Amino acid sequence: MGSERKVTKTLCRMCDDHCGINVYTENGKIVDIDGSNHYWNQGRLCVKGRAGVDFFYHKDRILKPLKKVDGKFVEIELEQALDEIAEKMNEVKSKYGARAMSIWKGEAIGFAQQEEIARRFIHAIGSPNYFSNDSQCFVGRWIGYSLVAGSWMAQPDFENSKCIVLWGANPPNAHPNMTQYIMKAKQNGAKIVTIDSRLSNIARQSHVFAQVKPGTDGAVALGIIKLLIERNAIDNDFVENYTIGFDKLKEYSMKFDEAFVCKETGIDKETLYAIVDAISSAKNKVINYVGNGLEHHENGINNIRAVASIDAIVGGFDQKGGNFMPEGFGQSELTLYDEVPLMHLDPIGADRFPVFYEYRQECHTMTAMDTIISEKPYPLKGMIIAGANPASTNPNSKKVVEALSKLDLLVVRELFMSETAELADYVLPAASYLERAELHYHGMHQVATLTNRLTTIPGVQDEYQFLHDIAHRVGAGEYFPWENEDALNEWLVEPTGVSIETLKANPEGYQYKPLRYKKWETKAQNGEKPFNTHTGKVEIFSEYLENLGYDGLPVYISPDYIANAEEEYPLTMITGARKLVYYHSRNKNFKRFLTAVPKGEVELHPEDAKSLNVKDGDLVKVTSKIGSMEVEVCIKHRKEIMPGIIQITHGWKNANVNLITHDDKFDPIDGFPLMKAVKVKIEKL
Amino acid sequence: MKFISIDMDKCVGCMNCEYACSFIQNEDFARKDSNIRVNYYPETVTNITMTCMQCTEAWCLEVCPANAISRDEETGVVKIDQDKCAGCKMCMLACPFGNIHFNSTKLVSQKCDLCGGDPNCVKFCISGALQFEESEDLFESKRSSLDGKLQQLITDGKIKVKGGE
Numbered sequence: 001m002g003s004e005r006k007v008t009k010t011l012c013r014m015c016d017d018h019c020g021i022n023v024y025t026e027n028g029k030i031v032d033i034d035g036s037n038h039y040w041n042q043g044r045l046c047v048k049g050r051a052g053v054d055f056f057y058h059k060d061r062i063l064k065p066l067k068k069v070d071g072k073f074v075e076i077e078l079e080q081a082l083d084e085i086a087e088k089m090n091e092v093k094s095k096y097g098a099r100a101m102s103i104w105k106g107e108a109i110g111f112a113q114q115e116e117i118a119r120r121f122i123h124a125i126g127s128p129n130y131f132s133n134d135s136q137c138f139v140g141r142w143i144g145y146s147l148v149a150g151s152w153m154a155q156p157d158f159e160n161s162k163c164i165v166l167w168g169a170n171p172p173n174a175h176p177n178m179t180q181y182i183m184k185a186k187q188n189g190a191k192i193v194t195i196d197s198r199l200s201n202i203a204r205q206s207h208v209f210a211q212v213k214p215g216t217d218g219a220v221a222l223g224i225i226k227l228l229i230e231r232n233a234i235d236n237d238f239v240e241n242y243t244i245g246f247d248k249l250k251e252y253s254m255k256f257d258e259a260f261v262c263k264e265t266g267i268d269k270e271t272l273y274a275i276v277d278a279i280s281s282a283k284n285k286v287i288n289y290v291g292n293g294l295e296h297h298e299n300g301i302n303n304i305r306a307v308a309s310i311d312a313i314v315g316g317f318d319q320k321g322g323n324f325m326p327e328g329f330g331q332s333e334l335t336l337y338d339e340v341p342l343m344h345l346d347p348i349g350a351d352r353f354p355v356f357y358e359y360r361q362e363c364h365t366m367t368a369m370d371t372i373i374s375e376k377p378y379p380l381k382g383m384i385i386a387g388a389n390p391a392s393t394n395p396n397s398k399k400v401v402e403a404l405s406k407l408d409l410l411v412v413r414e415l416f417m418s419e420t421a422e423l424a425d426y427v428l429p430a431a432s433y434l435e436r437a438e439l440h441y442h443g444m445h446q447v448a449t450l451t452n453r454l455t456t457i458p459g460v461q462d463e464y465q466f467l468h469d470i471a472h473r474v475g476a477g478e479y480f481p482w483e484n485e486d487a488l489n490e491w492l493v494e495p496t497g498v499s500i501e502t503l504k505a506n507p508e509g510y511q512y513k514p515l516r517y518k519k520w521e522t523k524a525q526n527g528e529k530p531f532n533t534h535t536g537k538v539e540i541f542s543e544y545l546e547n548l549g550y551d552g553l554p555v556y557i558s559p560d561y562i563a564n565a566e567e568e569y570p571l572t573m574i575t576g577a578r579k580l581v582y583y584h585s586r587n588k589n590f591k592r593f594l595t596a597v598p599k600g601e602v603e604l605h606p607e608d609a610k611s612l613n614v615k616d617g618d619l620v621k622v623t624s625k626i627g628s629m630e631v632e633v634c635i636k637h638r639k640e641i642m643p644g645i646i647q648i649t650h651g652w653k654n655a656n657v658n659l660i661t662h663d664d665k666f667d668p669i670d671g672f673p674l675m676k677a678v679k680v681k682i683e684k685l
Numbered sequence: 686m687k688f689i690s691i692d693m694d695k696c697v698g699c700m701n702c703e704y705a706c707s708f709i710q711n712e713d714f715a716r717k718d719s720n721i722r723v724n725y726y727p728e729t730v731t732n733i734t735m736t737c738m739q740c741t742e743a744w745c746l747e748v749c750p751a752n753a754i755s756r757d758e759e760t761g762v763v764k765i766d767q768d769k770c771a772g773c774k775m776c777m778l779a780c781p782f783g784n785i786h787f788n789s790t791k792l793v794s795q796k797c798d799l800c801g802g803d804p805n806c807v808k809f810c811i812s813g814a815l816q817f818e819e820s821e822d823l824f825e826s827k828r829s830s831l832d833g834k835l836q837q838l839i840t841d842g843k844i845k846v847k848g849g850e
Contacts, residue, residue: 034808046811047704047714162840172699176811183695183812187826187835189840201697204730207813281840481698580699580713596704596714 003027008037009507010452011440013111013433015583016046017041018440020508021049022453030056030434030454032296039445039509046176048581052588056434062417063369063457066427073427078459080467081426086473088409088425089125090380093474098126099345100381101409102368106388107130109430109588113438113492114463118386119361119505121467123335124479128342128350128363131379133355135349135365136395140295140672143359144304147542149317150532153326154445157286160321161185165193165275167217167307167384168293170200171562181444190285195220197574198603198647199640208274211642215559215677216265217294218303222556223261224276224310226253233280235315241612242520242530243552245313245541249479252553259659263284264558266642269569272406279314285321294676299373300667305554306541312538317531320517320646326443327519329512331492336382336479337361346377353671354548362673365394366663369403382409386463387430391419392585395661396626413466416589419653431462439492439503447509450489450500456478464488550669559677560665567681571608573622574647575657576676585651591666601634602651602682605643607637612682618666619685622648624660624678630685646680686761689721689797689804690823691734694830695814697727698732709800711790720786720797721806734814736806737784737797739763745776753794760802763806767793772843788790 001025002070012021012033020038022029031252033052035045043549055061066073093098103122105115115132122130122398138154145152158164158181179202186192186205186267192229194206195217203209212220228234229250239246279286294300316322343350348371350357371380383404394400397419404410404423421427437453453590461469468480482488489498496512503510516522520530529536546552557563561572581593581637588594601620604614614620618633631648632655642649648657658675665674706719712767716722717844723734742793743763753769756762756777765776765785770793775783778795797804799817815824838844 020828034805043808044811045698045809047701047809048707050705050708050809122808172697172811174700176699179697179699179811180813183697183814187692187830187833188696189837191837199730201699204725204732205697209730277841324768329760490804581704592708592712592714596700637731639727 005031008452008454010043010454011038011111011449011457012052012107013050014051015176017175018111018606019045019049019177020440021045021052023052023434026103026345027431028455029393037508038449039447039511040442041177042180044177044180046580046682047224048583048587050589051587052434054592055415056432058416058589060429060589063414063481064429065459068260068425077183078461081428081472085409085426086412086470087303089382089474092408093125095379096379099129100379101125101127102129102131102363102380102383103385104365104388104390105130105210106386107133107287107584109413109432110387110388110436110463111141111438111440113440114386116595117463117467120336120479122469123340123342124471124476125474126340126342127458128345130361131363131365131368133393134360134362135674136293136672137295138669139356139360140300140670141290141304143355143670144290144301145308146359146647147301147533147539147545147613148305148308148312149325149538151325153443154323156325157184157319157321157324157444158287158544159184161190161287162321162392163191163193163278163280163287164286164592165195165279165286165288166202167195167288167290168208169289169291170196170202172201173580174291176580188470191282193275193278197642198577200577208271208278210271210275212265212266213562213642214572214645215297215299215303216253216555216562218299218306218556219256219261219265221273221303221310222256222304222554223258224279225249225306225313226256227272227276228280228313229253229311231276231280233276234313235284235311238315239313241524242539243446243538244535245539246313248553249309249318253557254440254595256556258486264562279310284315284319286311286316287321287323288316293676293677295672297672298665298667298674299557301559301669302551302554302556306556309540309554312540315336317538318518318520324444324517325519326446327513327516329439330440330447330496331439332495334492335361336406348380349671353666353669354664355545356670365390366671366673369394369396369399369663372403372406375401381407383407384411385412385420386413387415389418389420389585391423392653392656392658394663395658395675396663397656397658398627402458409410418585420592429457429460431456431460436462442509445509445511446515446636447511448498448503449507450503450511466502478657522547533655545669561677566679569624570644571680571682572645573602573624573660573678573680574645574676575678577647577649579649582651588651588653600631600649600655602645603634603636603641605641605645606635606638608634612684614684616681621679621683621685622646622660623683624662624680626642626662626664627659629659646682686740687799687817687819688739688761689736689799689807690816690818690826692814692816692826692830693732694732695812696723696732696734697812698723699811701809701811702734702815702826704804705805709805710795720784720795735784738762738782739799744779744781748775748779750775753774762799763796764792764798765796767771767791770794
């Protein structure tokens with residue numbers, strides 16, 4: 001009897017790219033995965049996508065609720081776990097108040113929908129304390145661009161662009177599917193510029209590669225702005241009618257002459273001119289795309305604002321071939337910020353980083369660790385973490401472990417045991433993306449996709465079901481009236497005019513609105529705010545920031561390692577360069593992935609390796625003011641990393657770089673921690 | 686016939702193709718198992734990707750003393766029958782590109798067979814550098830790529846053309 005091969009189309013969630021996939025099953029067993037012809041990935045996929053098969057049948061996948069008894073995990077039934085968690089939550093609430101409970105959304109198991117559900121849940125039970133990985137990823141770029149232009153969707157119109165400038169971004173490893181769009185643009189004659197401290201994969205295919213010192217991107221951007229203005233290579237109409245603060249920027253940028261920029265950033269004049277040439281010949285078909293490399297600095301937001309100011313003066317916002325601003329799907333909102341406002345309960349970090357809270361309504365995870373330990377300004381005693389591993393990925397891991405261990409109740413929902421799950425009182429099996437039906441949107445093509453629930457595993461809940469069941473047990477059931485995820489989805493699409501049936505019939509994406517460009521022009525004609533900023537204009541100068549005591553202009557501040565160099569810490573460490581097969585701390589338990597990238601390493605310039613007298617594979621100790629960690633040496637080619645700069649990728653249990661990253665130095669505007677310009681020293685062991 | 690084309694101006698050296706091929710050959714992500722090979726040369730910042738071109742005049746096929754190598758008349762694929770292969774390695778010596786390697790587990794020669802008509806290296810190529818296309822169509826993409834470059838040179842004022850505006 002032959003087996004029947006069936007194909008189901010859904011979206012991948014092995015990383016944040018959400019590519020369309022074909023999942024092949026034989027007699028109900030998943031046998032293979034490849035790329036579907038979804039709008040977004042058009043038949044291609046990276047190898048992480050296929051590894052959905054690896055994790056689904058992995059022997060270590062958590063499939064039963066675990067409870068810690070005398071320091072050891074024992075399996076319990078789901079109903080017992082839910083009852084006990086609800087009871088302990090009630091204890092925390094009655095003893096310390098509702099705000100002592102919190103929730104933390106991670107990136108491992110669901111789509112954007114899970115974030116909204118988590119936000120809803122925590123407000124429904126009366127606490128404002130919603131946390132996520134976004135205290136240190138994505139949101140720095142989102143806030144930087146939103147301050148200037150009112151939005152940022154990270155979905156520029158690459159394909160039609162004539163100049164793509166990638167700032168601290170390496171799409172082949174971080175957002176693999178973007179690569180094909182960038183390369184199509186290149187084939188059509190676009191200039192590709194990469195600005196990075198490392199000669200990354202995308203730098204290999206760039207016409208211009210500017211190797212800059214970490215955290216000096218703002219100086220490069222202001223230097224570019226000065227030259228563009230001098231050459232009058234700007235969109236004067238746009239600047240005049242749609243921006244605020246151009247004259248102030250023009251005056252300020254004069255300080256960034258070629259000599260200063262080159263000295264500060266490490267690039268040479270020819271490279272700077274080549275970037276300016278590429279931008280000016282593309283007119284407004286220019287995309288500045290910022291990556292995570294610009295976050296994790298003390299001057300990150302202003303560097304990003306300076307980059308966004310380039311888009312502003314060349315008029316690239318929402319242009320075909322520019323920084324496109326997608327329109328939303330218009331689904332029902334799950335959050336309860338209007339229905340249950342809780343600002344008076346002092347969301348953690350909201351007073352310390354008001355811009356971060358105002359723009360994102362989320363709490364600051366680094367402050368949370370201090371709060372748990374000090375109980376100031378109030379006790380934080382309970383936390384539900386879903387698909388996040390802060391014990392590995394937040395800065396200062398030692399403190400994170402100390403803090404999470406101190407909680408009265410820690411619930412971790414996971415696919416596999418993690419450094420964070422080890423600390424939990426309860427570990428619950430979480431449904432993976434193959435066991436959920438969630439709505440997801442791809443801004444570049446304005447398509448909505450409903451993911452396909454391939455299967456369910458008894459006792460393994462999706463995010464909605466779990467929070468629904470807990471809410472009903474702790475007296476917040478009124479906010480979770482939908483019986484399950486499917487009923488919720490019906491409610492979510494109600495205002496859109498697009499039915500669930502339509503979405504089901506279009507598993508490779510349903511375009512909910514045709515693409516429209518230059519919406520600011522139409523909006524202005526209709527008397528609406530052209531941009532979603534405080535003034536409705538593109539804010540090169542931000543009065544909002546100035547009123548909060550920050551600089552109104554994207555003022556450049558030299559990184560600490562340059563301005564206050566210390567002999568004791570002669571090297572500067574960047575972290576977080578992505579490796580294709582891994583997703584932060586994830587996938588380290590897949591055997592074939594370890595064949596490809598077997599271990600964590602410190603990347604060194606040959607000159608530094610020589611002066612330290614180390615060779616490939618030697619064990620070294622890397623020390624910052626936060627702590628020390630041990631890691632093996634990998635000597636890079638002299639072009640691949642700058643002398644004096646080292647790189648260590650995060651997420652390795654036995655070579656954890658976050659033991660030495662800062663949770664005490666932040667960008668003052670968005671509160672992002674210093675993780676990419678860390679003063680360190682290295683000793684050979 | 687359809688074959689795998691490689692655009693050196695697009696390859697970012699991500700290794701997805703090697704991993705995807707290795708997975709098909711041996712369910713691992715090991716370089717030694719892959720029929721396609723990406724070499725990166727940092728000094729010149731070049732990625733050079735090589736895989737079997739299914740030569741019309743295939744020297745591997747001609748030299749094979751065991752008659753293990755044959756051409757599929759329909760698809761044009763040059764295939765090694767691993768049951769017939771004697772492991773003499775003559776084909777490896779004959780291939781001028783090094784696109785045949787030795788499978789040290791099965792003790793036979795191994796090369797690309799286009800995965801039976803849906804090559805995994807192409808499906809998992811995220812940059813679009815690898816295409817599976819008709820040999821007749823290859824010129825089209827090469828032309829459009831060159832056209833793009835020429836247009837850029839015109840825009841930059843590096844070459845001048847008469848007419849038009």
